[in-house]
Amino acid sequence: MRSHFAHLAIYSGIISTFFSVLTRRDRREQLRFGGLVWLAMAGGVLVLAYLMLPFPR
């Protein structure tokens, strides 16, 4: 699989699920925290990508 976005989504999913279960006990809290971490990772990368758009290699 070579899709950068698919890897971003899967990797963020693994990491956010892991840390939400590791650090939160209540299921609602886990969903909230996991969702926030996923959004921060995936969204952060997309924002950075757009910021770098005007500066090609």
Next chain:
Amino acid sequence: MTETHPGSGGAVAEVSPGRLALALVVGWLVPGAGHAVLGRFRRAALFFVLIMGSFGLGLAHDGRLALYSPREGFLTGLQLVANLGVGPADVFARMSVYGEAAYAVPDQSSSLYRARIEKFRDRQRSAVSAYGTAYLWSAGLMNLLLLMDIWDIAKRRKD
């Protein structure tokens, strides 16, 4: 995921030093199993799926199985720690990739040198190797974090 633990009655049960040691060893051998030893079965199953899933994705995407090199001892040492965190699965992965449980760059005069370095570079040259390496190293580091979590649970710092 809220779990209840047998015999806890709301409070976290005492964990003996022997059981703690067993949980740590088993937890390193099989990701998640340490939590199962402490009675956290659902968490154990989920951690196993996440870590072995990440490890499998890493191997499938030509993730780097680091080799220790004295020339870059600190960095390659850290990479080895990340790889080894996942337990014996790392040994099996190396046996399938390198043909043996190889952990170091052989001496240049050794007959093994060229073959091992070529296999390492073949994986590194793969277009998806960077993804695979992130999955592989994350799997190992997540398992090391689980060992610290086991310690915290046993010391009643968390449930």
